[in-house]
Amino acid sequence: MALFSKLFSKLRSGSISEQDWDEIERALIESDLGAAAAAEVVATAKRNRGSDSQAEVIAILTSWLSSTTRTLNLATDRTTTILVVGVNGTGKTTSVAKLANFLTKSGKTVSVAAADTFRAGAIDQLQTWGTRLGIPVIAGAAQADPASVAFDAISQAQKSGVEILIVDTAGRLHTKSGLMDELGKIRRVIEKSSPVDEVLLVVDATTGQNGIAQSKVFAESVNVTGLIVTKMDGSASGGIALAIERQTGLPIKFVGYGEGATDLRPFDAATYIEGLVS
Amino acid sequence: MFDSLSVKFSSAFSSLRKKGRLKAEDLNEICDEIRVALLDSDVSLDVAEEFISKIRTRSLEVLPDINKGINPSQQIFEIINEELIEILGGNARRIRFAKNPPTVILLTGLQGAGKTSLAGKLAKYLKDQGNTPILVASDLQRPNAVTQLQIVGESIGVPVFAPSPGNGVGDPIEVARAGVKFAKEKMHNMVIVDTAGRLGVDLELMKQAKSIRDAINPQEVLFVVDAMIGQDAVVTAKAFMEGVGFDAVVLTKLDGDARGGAALSIAKATGRPIMFAATGEKVEDFDLFYPDRMASRILGMGDVQTLAEQAKKAFDSETSSKLETKFASGEDFTLDDFLDQLQAMKKMGSMTKMLGMLPGMNSSAMKKQLENFDEGELVRTQAIVQSMTPAERNDPKILNGSRRARIALGSGRAVSEINSLVDRFSQAQKMMKQLRNSGGRGLPAGMGLPSGMALPGGMGQGMGFPSGKSSGNMPPKKKSKSGNPAKRAAEGA
Ligand SMILES: Nc1nc2c(ncn2[C@@H]2O[C@H](COP(=O)(O)OP(=O)(O)OP(=O)(O)O)[C@@H](O)[C@H]2O)c(=O)[nH]1
Numbered sequence A: 001m002a003l004f005s006k007l008f009s010k011l012r013s014g015s016i017s018e019q020d021w022d023e024i025e026r027a028l029i030e031s032d033l034g035a036a037a038a039a040e041v042v043a044t045a046k047r048n049r050g051s052d053s054q055a056e057v058i059a060i061l062t063s064w065l066s067s068t069t070r071t072l073n074l075a076t077d078r079t080t081t082i083l084v085v086g087v088n089g090t091g092k093t094t095s096v097a098k099l100a101n102f103l104t105k106s107g108k109t110v111s112v113a114a115a116d117t118f119r120a121g122a123i124d125q126l127q128t129w130g131t132r133l134g135i136p137v138i139a140g141a142a143q144a145d146p147a148s149v150a151f152d153a154i155s156q157a158q159k160s161g162v163e164i165l166i167v168d169t170a171g172r173l174h175t176k177s178g179l180m181d182e183l184g185k186i187r188r189v190i191e192k193s194s195p196v197d198e199v200l201l202v203v204d205a206t207t208g209q210n211g212i213a214q215s216k217v218f219a220e221s222v223n224v225t226g227l228i229v230t231k232m233d234g235s236a237s238g239g240i241a242l243a244i245e246r247q248t249g250l251p252i253k254f255v256g257y258g259e260g261a262t263d264l265r266p267f268d269a270a271t272y273i274e275g276l277v278s
Numbered sequence B: 001m002f003d004s005l006s007v008k009f010s011s012a013f014s015s016l017r018k019k020g021r022l023k024a025e026d027l028n029e030i031c032d033e034i035r036v037a038l039l040d041s042d043v044s045l046d047v048a049e050e051f052i053s054k055i056r057t058r059s060l061e062v063l064p065d066i067n068k069g070i071n072p073s074q075q076i077f078e079i080i081n082e083e084l085i086e087i088l089g090g091n092a093r094r095i096r097f098a099k100n101p102p103t104v105i106l107l108t109g110l111q112g113a114g115k116t117s118l119a120g121k122l123a124k125y126l127k128d129q130g131n132t133p134i135l136v137a138s139d140l141q142r143p144n145a146v147t148q149l150q151i152v153g154e155s156i157g158v159p160v161f162a163p164s165p166g167n168g169v170g171d172p173i174e175v176a177r178a179g180v181k182f183a184k185e186k187m188h189n190m191v192i193v194d195t196a197g198r199l200g201v202d203l204e205l206m207k208q209a210k211s212i213r214d215a216i217n218p219q220e221v222l223f224v225v226d227a228m229i230g231q232d233a234v235v236t237a238k239a240f241m242e243g244v245g246f247d248a249v250v251l252t253k254l255d256g257d258a259r260g261g262a263a264l265s266i267a268k269a270t271g272r273p274i275m276f277a278a279t280g281e282k283v284e285d286f287d288l289f290y291p292d293r294m295a296s297r298i299l300g301m302g303d304v305q306t307l308a309e310q311a312k313k314a315f316d317s318e319t320s321s322k323l324e325t326k327f328a329s330g331e332d333f334t335l336d337d338f339l340d341q342l343q344a345m346k347k348m349g350s351m352t353k354m355l356g357m358l359p360g361m362n363s364s365a366m367k368k369q370l371e372n373f374d375e376g377e378l379v380r381t382q383a384i385v386q387s388m389t390p391a392e393r394n395d396p397k398i399l400n401g402s403r404r405a406r407i408a409l410g411s412g413r414a415v416s417e418i419n420s421l422v423d424r425f426s427q428a429q430k431m432m433k434q435l436r437n438s439g440g441r442g443l444p445a446g447m448g449l450p451s452g453m454a455l456p457g458g459m460g461q462g463m464g465f466p467s468g469k470s471s472g473n474m475p476p477k478k479k480s481k482s483g484n485p486a487k488r489a490a491e492g493a
């Protein structure tokens, strides 16, 4: 933000130099927005000089945001199912816990399902969160078929009248087509009982340009409905998330900014965009 | 997405290649394009720019010499590849063993980088080499990180020292200290200490990591980093360097399709070698780090080094200069020249393997083409050309119906195959003429030299090369499993 305000005062006084423009472009590249996109922002803003350039740069970045709603799509007359997916280590399990906590606090009844039956200790990890937060965890055996765990979970959630079921899944690289198919199967199997209302892709803010490939493949395989961007408490500004929004139209719905259960908040566009150039 | 990067890179080179002789301005142009390609591979901005300026200087110095050679752009490319390998492979070394065992290895890194899985992989690797490692569970933060390590340890038959339950309970410094003591008593010759993930900006946790280090005095502190990390790589690596200090780097999740430009940034910014690479979720998915493979990967070029070497061997300079003279003098490219090329291609070894080394081969479209690629067609094409008379090879226009029927009989192929070869060949010939008339100097891509870089996309079609799409009776190629171009190339053998 410091950079922005410094530059924009210059912009207004008409004394902005090539070097200043360069600085904006560098900040955007270093936010992981992507080299081409950063150049595009600067070129457009330069063209529109004379008018309010600060508003211009912000407007360009904002126009790249998805226009899809950022609020969760929650059913009122049945159990809502939220599937949480992403590559390894991005923060899926933690986000499942945080989101469950967030929704519980807003007065919903929530259960979580441990459909990561693959990674060692993943079920225990979610169970520990459940105990901590007082949220029921529906789990199967380690190495069990994740789709059948998910199926049992939705049946159980429906039976007990839980309003929201959040399903944790194993991390997987988008390049492994077998594992991506497995995810599709999990989704289809749940849908035998009840619609899947949200598929949230968890993206680590430190991710570079590979995030684009990740989101495109996940979107294709399981029909992603939104993003959770995690680790925004670190030194990465998470520009990749905007790049993803722009390229896929998927809205960022939540932002994770810590390891604690309450370190999750709904996405706020203004704060995020400011962060990209600070 | 990923595919377009390779295309971008190869287009940078193909536009250069068309120029033949290079001028200083051409270099600036290519440097700009390389800058973008490096950034798209997640090399950090500062490192990319420093790298480019070095390439520019080096290329300018040797420009006169380069221009004497046959393919200037290829030589520039080799400079780039060399420089990359130098940075990536600088200070390369193996694990240092303690004079008095146990040798202690401490793992650090961001949350989610893959430390705990890596601890298991490293332990198995060391055990397979005849060591007696023990794992120490000092990640007491992430829920059930201790459980995870215990399960992993059990699966590979390596004991796990885990006196504290974790989940926020216990002192990681004490656990690490006690773990090393325990290892000494039980005569384990190696100790691998897993720690909680932490952010570079978290000063308190940085201090804690430093205290763990001071408590156990490890031979190696390994910084574990996700290959998918972006521009933050340098900031974070420096923070760990200052906060804890590390001796070497381990790259994880290299089985994906991230270019892993961060590897370059970290190696350059910290001067620490990259020692290992993790390439999958199974404990055996672990290998030493190969700088040359990484260089190709960052460039999206496949294993260009190997390709260039093989190409050099195959296309003896006589064939090349014969072609070049022909091209320059305006003579037609004939089926005889084409046969020369085919033979050279064959010398280069398995076609599929070759193609796997070419840039752009990472794209799924190219992968499909590769899988369908039919080595037998090269042989069949050669048979067809060899069944032609010298006059026919010189001037395929005289190939009327009866001649074609004769060739079909002689080569044992269908007339339609003869037709399609002749069509493709005349297209290639036409293209060469156009190029020459438009003032292009040197050989068009794919015609003369190894210059494989222009092949993807237009590969086959128009070049007279067997087309990947045509059906053959050869068994389908095995599907590649590796996300690593170099590995994939090797699989194709
Ligand atoms: N600083 C920070 N750390 C986070 C955040 N979200 C998750 N983490 C940490 O990142 C690490 C990995 O989180 P997990 O939730 O286990 O990630 P995952 O995606 O479920 O991992 P896999 O199931 O192994 O693929 C843990 O150490 C978490 O505490 C965040 O917003 N900020």
Ligand SMILES: [Mg+2]
Binding pocket: A092, A093, A094, A116, A122, A168, A169, A170, A171
């Ligand atoms: Mg998980």
